[in-house]
Amino acid sequence: MMTGVVYDDDFTVHGCLWDENYSESPQRFTSILQRCNSLGLIDRCVKIDARPATREELLSKHTIEHVDLLKSTQDLHDEELLENISSEYDSIYLHPFTYKQCLLAAGSSIELAKAVADGRVINGMAIVRPPGHHAMKSEYCGYCFFNNVAIAAQYLLDKTTVRKILIVDWDIHHGQATQQMFYDDPRVLYFSIHRYEHGQFWPNLRESDFDHVGHGNGTGFNVNVPLNKTAMKNDDYMAITHYLLIPLAIEFSPDFIIISSGYDSAIGDPKGEMLVTPACYAHITQKLMNLTHGKIISILEGGYYLKSLAEGAALTLRALLGDPCPVIDSLRQPCDSVMETIRSVIHVHAMYWDCFKYSILYSEILPEIRYDFVVEKSTEKSKIIYQTRNMYSKIDTKRLDTILNNIITDTRLFNPPIRMGLIIETVEHSITNTEHSDVYEYLKSHVGHLHILNERQSTIKELNLAHSTKHIEYMIQMNQQKYTNDNNYFESIENNLALNTFRYFVGSLLQIIDSIFESKIRSGIYVKLPVEDSAKDLCFLNASVISAKYAIQKYKLKRILIIELNEDISQLHYDDQILVISVQRILNGLSLENKNITALWSKEILNDADFTTMMLHLILPIAYEYNPELIIMSTKFDLNMNTISGIQITPIIYGHLTQWLSTLANGKLMVCEQKVNSYSIYRKECLLECSKALLGIPISKLCVKKQLNLETKQILHNNIKRHIKNWKSLQLNINKLVE
Ligand SMILES: [Zn+2]
Structure with a gap:
């Protein structure tokens, strides 16, 4: 059985016209493809054809107004106007090709999911952009317009025999939009590991905390793992994997797993400020691969330090291809902060899941809920104008590049015939x-x-x-x-x-x-x-x-x-x-x-x-x-x-x-x-x-x-x-x- 991969040259068109340092850039796509090619991975995959999503597919997760507004921007070539519209949304830039590229990202994600569901390939990766997990029902947000992962998941539920889906979102930001879209749906278990710092990290939402567990029939099917400190390492991510993710995944017993694959949790990323090494993603991926008869896909979300983004994505694809996981450093005990989070998650979910009810880490003690984000009260009643440029200064990556190059050289890839x-x-x-x-x-x-x-x-x-x-x-x-x-x-x-x-x-x-x-x-x-x-x-x-x-x-x-x-x-x-x-x-x-x-x-x-x-x-x-x-x-x-x-x-x-x-x-x-x-x-x-x-x-x-x-x-x-x-x-x- 083969691994599928979907990508298209058109994923390099949408870019910020007025700020060349904007972090969600076309180079993100090219750097991943380049690294995958240099490891000979793409040639070993079945190429799945990219295609635009249909209107019906988009409307399964977004409103007509949401789709049409973006559609209306495709003929705009007035930079100032595009920037003005962009400024109405949090962390968004528009380009005349944005609409078409977003259609392609969503459609390609569906095609890959379909290829796996049909059995044409066993698993696969979608190298797409813009990302999707912040795209809400009727609001563009955080570089995202259409929610690729949610649309693909909904497609699987509506059009295939797949009945239960686990979404693992390891992007450093909380995929609040994906959470909202399946919040009351027990067919989709949304599991997100994200930087939170008691609400001080973007998107600063109260709903990103561990006590938001789902609603109605979906209660217990939303699992937030908020990280309240930076500099979290492989030790912390593997503890989350062993103590939370895998036990839960086994008990939920999904037919299909979709990874919302953001690599801004990787070492060197200016947003995440975490220390996860690229090889760690291969370990998490292979831990998940045996839970669904192999049916698992990875859809690209964020990741803004090109070197760790490309390496993380390439090693994930390599893991999907079944190559041995690169060796990571010996794991030690996870940090106190992540253990507190793990205990909090177990505490609030113990009533829904036996694996937590009988977990060795379960405690009766009520976890503390802290929300430190203070919303600045606007005195005027006018609309908020969001920043659209100069949000990111050009960072000197020389020192980081040396660290990453060392990690890459030390990661000896072993793959006998x-x-x-x-x-x-x-x-x-x-x-x-x-x-x-x-x-x-x-x-x-x-x-x-x-x-x-x-x-x-x-x-x-x-x-x-x-x-x-x-x-x-x-x-x-x-x-x-x-x-x-x-x-x-x-x-x-x-x-x-x-x-x-x-x-x-x-x-x-x-x-x-x-x-x-x-x-x-x-x-x-x-x-x-x-x-x-x-x-x-x-x-x-x-x-x-x-x-x-x-x-x-x-x-x-x-x-x-x-x-x-x-x-x-x-x-x-x-x-x-x-x-x-x-x-x-x-x-x-x-x-x-x-x-x-x-x-x-x-x-x-x-x-x-x-x-x-x-x-x-x-x-x-x-x-x-x-x-x-x-x-x-x-x-x-x-x-x-x-x-x-x-x-x-x-x-x-x-x-x-x-x-x-x-x-x-x-x-x-x-x-x-x-x-x-x-x-x-x-x-x-x-x-x-x-x-x-x-x-x-x-x-x-x-x-x-x-x-x-x-x-x-x-x-x-x-x-x-x-x-x-x-x-x-x-x-x-x-x-x-x-x-
Ligand atoms: Zn992100």
Whole structure:
């Protein structure tokens, strides 16, 4: 499936005739297109034809007067008159081509939305201007004339099978017009992150605060995340993503996501004054991409520092194309101000959404509402005359350019030709037999072509990276005694059959790691055969740890994350360069703690909602703080069918875990699946969801309806409490609120 892109040369015509420094300029469009082209992104997309919006389409969101007034300006060539009309509106300039270009921006947004809804493309980006999210029903405002995003959303609701839309507005300004247009409509959830400063930041509206939650049937479907300080960083935006946006999006379960993509929240923007790096937009985008079977589009809004605008937009498009997210700096704890906002949002929305009602961050304490903007009272009764020129002085971007250039150079874009390599163990260890295995056939029938890698046998020396020969010999002997009562017989270590099989297991993992670090593949899956004979099951040797040590030694890695599902190895292999997060049920008492993480629970059954909550509030924040260079996911899917393990999660969960984790480490992720002793369809489905996630094929939707409860909150609370001292990202002042 391809990514669509819509743009047109005509998007460079509308410009301010009387002020060359006006920030909403044609260069905004050209700089984005240039950067996307220089990264070769446009050529990889399907070009969607731009077209003007029809009158009917415009009237779905604007009044006749609103449309006609703009239409009437298209023949005006009198600059003074144009400026006079412009001065009746807040932050507006008119150009004789404005009307036509606005038609094109709205129509192109619709065409892209339609192409995704029809399935012609999977997702896409509209590089359009002027922006739209301040364009109200009958008032031009903030460089906007027609509300492109709202018109496209309304089109989807009216003309396609799309029933529920999530609009994510990350432009630094509040899209008050989009909010107004869907304020009582429960089919559209409007989620906006914007600079607010208790009303002191433009558009200075009381309605931009968190307590404006929607009206009538739409109550609870308007979510404002006001930022009351400047200089907010990736840490703050990712906290909003993990604690507010994603839980809400999962519960709302939209069919379609539209991003109101403004890059004035990016570092260097003179209006936003925030510090979000361009790569952060790729991370937010890819977090959202798996929630709607991939149906997501990004429509350009603001962004006025050309370098960060172009880079942010290009990295968003790159994320939509499925390329690995660029690595961002380790995340630390979000600032106090953003945490206060997050708590306020959770407080006011707790009565509408279970994810907030049972959120670890929920507090009974009433949030403070502050509105500091003082409207200057005009003494005269005449109309307000808005400024139309000299609003912006030419800024010297030299210093900023250096910072941005450094960020761009440091953001190493990694994109190997093959997304996923697969090794399936066969009895004969031959690639031909792999293609006849039932797992291979199952996966192939669902995802198409698969790239198969050869099995290889590891050397004893490679095993020695984690276990000494003496230890291996001793353990093999112990194992034989346990199962055969044969104390005397022992083959040489080289000829030991059980060890030979194990060496194929380890060797194949090393094969995947080599292919990843030689930039041949991005990620890999290894599927092991079951060990029928317990005497030959060398489970005391840990293949994940050996692989991690191999990667540390050969590729000089410093941070490897091992996610161990269903097995606790956290006590066994403490290593500064390896972090193990194990997820397991514990029946009696707690295990000892070191820096490794054990996500524990004693609940009878762990469901999808519990697991998702743990991913978003524990595993992902820690993983983002640790910032691994390689992720190894060690799984035994079949154990989940076992009632003793107590997990009753669906295979879909593994797809989401894989997809979310692979936004880290440039997507360098290896799944190591060990068959226990059954051939279940569940296991195949788990492998399928992981494969889809790694191949960029849309994964199934998560459904957590009515699964969240106080027990979920308690599990999370206990886990966070146990690890809080080691991880800054968990230090969110939870204790005093929960207890
Ligand atoms: Zn903006």
